[in-house]
Amino acid sequence: MSTARTGDDRTRVVVLAHEKFPERAKTATGVLKYADYDVVAVLDRDNPGTSASDHRRDLPDVPVVASMDDAPEADALLIGISPIGGAFDETWRDDVRTAIEGGCDVIAGLHYFLTEDEEFAELADEHGVELNDVRKPHDDLTVAEGRSADVDADVVLTVGTDCSVGKMTVSLELVEAARERGIDAGFIPTGQTGIMIAGWGNPIDRVVSDFTAGAVEEMILEVGDDYDVLFVEGQGSITHPAYSAVTCGILHGAMADAMVLCHVDGREAIHGYEEFEIPPVSEYVDLYENLAAPVHEGSVVAGALNTSRVEGDDAAREAVESYSESLGAPATDPVRFDADEILDAVLEET
């Protein structure tokens, strides 16, 4: 784990997004929207001289420059795009070299590990900077000790009815909403994009299966005393034919005090596993709570419904209302509307 988190001296980051910014640069835009970093520039050789906010209204006013040579002083370069297959694009080599020579750490989520690139490894060594391949689990991971509940922060976990229902986004929206209320909220990333956004974290789906809970616990113990509330990014679903192991390990490793159940409106079967029906949401509440209880009692206190496919806010509100009733708890779509109702429910419980 590396690089800094929120504070008075936030890490200054340059985000590389050549030729794909913003629509094909999800990590870059995620970092701009949600990360703790002070993003000082976006690298896009197609759009020098513009601002990120020119390209999308919800992005901050950050200068877009053509190369690392034109970027302001920074602490780290973050690779904010990923070609199919996670390869390293050789047209980025000059920027990475310039960054390292200028004393920048480099953060990447590629399958191609920068630490195994001979030139970068030697150069990083020479300049005393860190190459952080976030997809590579570190070597000291081990089994959980069951100690996550000992930290000062309350722990909130996003859980889901399926994969790709918005658990990371909901977690990040809750962090933002809590911070807006002056609450010292932290984010525990568990997947590649979450880790890129946070700038640290363990890629839970890539660790040795015996260490699944332990890799979550390690993160919570590391920062849990520094925050009032931690929002842990969930993965998969406890009913998923392939990924439930990761979900279960996060559930028990996080020892969450409260859970937020995420769902996509209208989804009736597991994505990509269409013969597996998604059970009623009330069943998920029982499954998550009953499975959590022997390790740590935690309740599903609210729901987050992804209504991105619902046309019109009125219909979306109806969908949310119906979801809330099935769940027996407050619910909303925190992206379409805001996260207040979920946050209220979370704060009441914790």
Add this chain to the structure above:
Amino acid sequence: MSTARTGDDRTRVVVLAHEKFPERAKTATGVLKYADYDVVAVLDRDNPGTSASDHRRDLPDVPVVASMDDAPEADALLIGISPIGGAFDETWRDDVRTAIEGGCDVIAGLHYFLTEDEEFAELADEHGVELNDVRKPHDDLTVAEGRSADVDADVVLTVGTDCSVGKMTVSLELVEAARERGIDAGFIPTGQTGIMIAGWGNPIDRVVSDFTAGAVEEMILEVGDDYDVLFVEGQGSITHPAYSAVTCGILHGAMADAMVLCHVDGREAIHGYEEFEIPPVSEYVDLYENLAAPVHEGSVVAGALNTSRVEGDDAAREAVESYSESLGAPATDPVRFDADEILDAVLEET
């Protein structure tokens, strides 16, 4: 995966257990008791000229010899002991070399990988034999597809209230008991010792967490059409603070038709995690069945109680009776008594 399973031409195996046979050679004795192999000799330089059955009544009459030079012809050498830390003991080198030169595969469950030993790798290549490091997950593992229920065999999974409650032993006793009744029963190993005994299998606790269910499914698809019943070795417990991810992945990957709940009489807290109580056994039945159901319906049809710490058979029968009542299903201690009651319940369900 490699080497053969039961059949008319069983793999002839020499088991290495120098200086530790039988009491400190659990893998060797497990292989002698349960494996599908035709064990043709045990290597123990301390006891040449004896028989395994001289040392322990429950072991078969297999000659003990001093070295590979004295062993009868075989297809494989299996390392049946493991020093602390899983290192390779250099006093074994001559035996391994002789085995390879004689055309034997070598099966080992050490942390030290024989495939990474330069001499052995070259020698194995030269002689066309396989070095099988069972602790090393193979490279082609991937995510589950949810297809384990498609095989011809019924699938029975041992589940537990904790680690080290006897899931492997119960599975193997059930395989034996079923075979004695003429049922074509197979064993799906999931841990190191089970794999050593079976001579093939994926070490589920060492695979990438995303592939936990997939690594179980791969084994079931590979052999599931060759048997009437498959007994899958469970791992950990669904309430374990550290290992539940592995348990959950096996549960969903196996898609079991029936489960056998294993417990140690008198154990009240998770072993090594004493602040975590073991919930009532009826709660385990609900947890396992409810968690299994969205992927594949399966019932806990019987219980296996480890009464090794109970003095006297009468007291053990009382303990079993009480366990059966709590469980609401037949139960016994298949090691102390026999596996018939469990097998009857399993066969009735599947």
